[in-house]
Amino acid sequence: MENVKLFATWSCPFVKRVVWALNLKNIEHEIIYEDLANKSPELLKYNPIHKRVPVLVHNGIPICESLVILEYIDETWKDTHPLLPKEPLDKARERFWARFANEEVLPSYFGYVLKKGKDQEEAKETMLAHLKHIENLLSEMKFLSGERIGYLDLVYGWLAENCHTLEVVLDVKVLDEDSFPNLWAWKDRFLNNPAIKKSWPDQETLRAKYQERKESSGK
Numbered sequence: 001m002e003n004v005k006l007f008a009t010w011s012c013p014f015v016k017r018v019v020w021a022l023n024l025k026n027i028e029h030e031i032i033y034e035d036l037a038n039k040s041p042e043l044l045k046y047n048p049i050h051k052r053v054p055v056l057v058h059n060g061i062p063i064c065e066s067l068v069i070l071e072y073i074d075e076t077w078k079d080t081h082p083l084l085p086k087e088p089l090d091k092a093r094e095r096f097w098a099r100f101a102n103e104e105v106l107p108s109y110f111g112y113v114l115k116k117g118k119d120q121e122e123a124k125e126t127m128l129a130h131l132k133h134i135e136n137l138l139s140e141m142k143f144l145s146g147e148r149i150g151y152l153d154l155v156y157g158w159l160a161e162n163c164h165t166l167e168v169v170l171d172v173k174v175l176d177e178d179s180f181p182n183l184w185a186w187k188d189r190f191l192n193n194p195a196i197k198k199s200w201p202d203q204e205t206l207r208a209k210y211q212e213r214k215e216s217s218g219k
Contacts, residue, residue: 004029007055013158014066015054021073023195025080083151098155105130138182160187
């Protein structure tokens, strides 16, 4: 019998990728929520290097880092909703854009919304340039991975899930229908998928989180 546990925090964008993958593949799992200010002995045991979430524990064996976990899930549960393409070239392409998300898009996005003044304007220019690349990926596709939700959609899903609430609370604008029509349409398609929709965070709790972050950053 499979035993799948996910060490998580409710708002972490890297965790949500894994939750969505488990939901899409209908994998039964237990979520163990961590207080990162008081990390559990189990989390420190399973991820002694980085000491952070997400950590997937499959039959007692830990797998760390969200992109690695996504590939592990896809290779282990192959028969239901494949996430990555079969062709090596297509797979390499998706891995490239996934790294771009982690190393460029996500840092520039949160750098922009949490900065102020001149630093914020500089961060905004970088972020918008990055998002234009993602906009262009969607020029002829419903989803970033093709005709249905796949690996890249899970990697960029934090953008769809967080953008509205975060922008309202922090009084910034990133995605709009005129500047990013493809991303705008993708966002709605992604969020309305039943496997994604059932894991939406409570919006009041999410707003409170970003309000606290706004106040702590002095914005």
